[in-house]
Amino acid sequence: MKTLFRVILILAAASLLAGLMYAAVNTAGNSSGAPTGTEIRQRPPQDGDFDGGPAGEFEEGGLFLPFGMLKALVVVSLIAVVYFQAINRFRQKAKPVTIQGG
Amino acid sequence: MKNNKIKLMLDLATFAAFLVLMDPRTSGIPVHEWLAVAMAATIMVHLLLNWQWIVEVTSRVVTGAGNGKRFSYLLNWLLFVDGILIMLSGFMISESVVPLLGLSLPQNFTWRGLHELSTNIAMLLLGVHVALHWKWIVDTAKRLLTPRSGVPLPQANMPGKDVKA
Numbered sequence: 524m525k526t527l528f529r530v531i532l533i534l535a536a537a538s539l540l541a542g543l544m545y546a547a548v549n550t551a552g553n554s555s556g557a558p559t560g561t562e563i564r565q566r567p568p569q570d571g572d573f574d575g576g577p578a579g580e581f582e583e584g585g586l587f588l589p590f591g592m593l594k595a596l597v598v599v600s601l602i603a604v605v606y607f608q609a610i611n612r613f614r615q616k617a618k619p620v621t622i623q624g625g
Numbered sequence: 626m627k628n629n630k631i632k633l634m635l636d637l638a639t640f641a642a643f644l645v646l647m648d649p650r651t652s653g654i655p656v657h658e659w660l661a662v663a664m665a666a667t668i669m670v671h672l673l674l675n676w677q678w679i680v681e682v683t684s685r686v687v688t689g690a691g692n693g694k695r696f697s698y699l700l701n702w703l704l705f706v707d708g709i710l711i712m713l714s715g716f717m718i719s720e721s722v723v724p725l726l727g728l729s730l731p732q733n734f735t736w737r738g739l740h741e742l743s744t745n746i747a748m749l750l751l752g753v754h755v756a757l758h759w760k761w762i763v764d765t766a767k768r769l770l771t772p773r774s775g776v777p778l779p780q781a782n783m784p785g786k787d788v789k790a
Binding site for chain 2: 526529530533536537540541544545548551552589590591592594595596598599600601602603604605606607610
């Protein structure tokens with residue numbers, strides 16, 4: 524029962540946030556007058572429109588590398604390392620200097 | 626011990642899913658979308674497993690909590706909000722899950738841009754989140770790999786060690 528209440532609480536918070544975001548995006552979209560995807564699709568192609576290039580351009584080729592995964596892994600690792608470095612420097616500065624006798 | 630093991634396994638699985646989700650061209654759109662739905666469920670369990678910490682820090686964040694704990698709390702909220710934005714924008718541009726439910730959502734290119742932006746922000750926030758809990762991750766993994774050491778497992782949610790989860 525306690526867990527169910529917690530689940531409902533999390534879902535309620537998520538729904539509230541999602542509702543606010545949805546309203547914000549729709550309000551911003553309506554006020555800016557930007558064309559929607561449907562409107563763009565219904566418009567006939569004009570000179571200078573990007574036609575997408577030859578079909579299947581990215582689907583062929585022998586080399587397979589999951590660049591998205593690698594990028595995410597590298598970025599997350601880098602951020603973690605940068606955070607550690609920053610924290611260590613901050614702690615070193617904050618620490619009082621101790622003189623060891625001996 | 627058992628709780629920490631479940632937490633670590635769940636977190637590792639969630640992180641692996643996150644990496645796969647970052648490459649929809651490799652996984653394909655249906656896998657990308659259904660895996661995202663599954664990941665939302667694992668994040669829910671992650672929150673439930675750490676509920677005690679959430680409650681304790683929420684009650685003390687204004688007055689009693691230290692700076693480290695406040696930072697961690699703020700970061701977790703940012704991750705939550707960003708996660709909601711990723712899910713919402715993903716649903717709005719869905720090509721597999723939402724059509725399967727028989728729903729038709731209005732097309733809007735803003736959602737695609739927001740989906741990419743929020744995903745990039747999530748990478749940055751997740752990097753700091755992992756760094757904040759790195760000691761717990763390493764310590765728990767060590768204990769699990771050498772379970773007979775007799776040393777108790779560390780408490781989850783490391784930043785600020787005064788709260789007992």
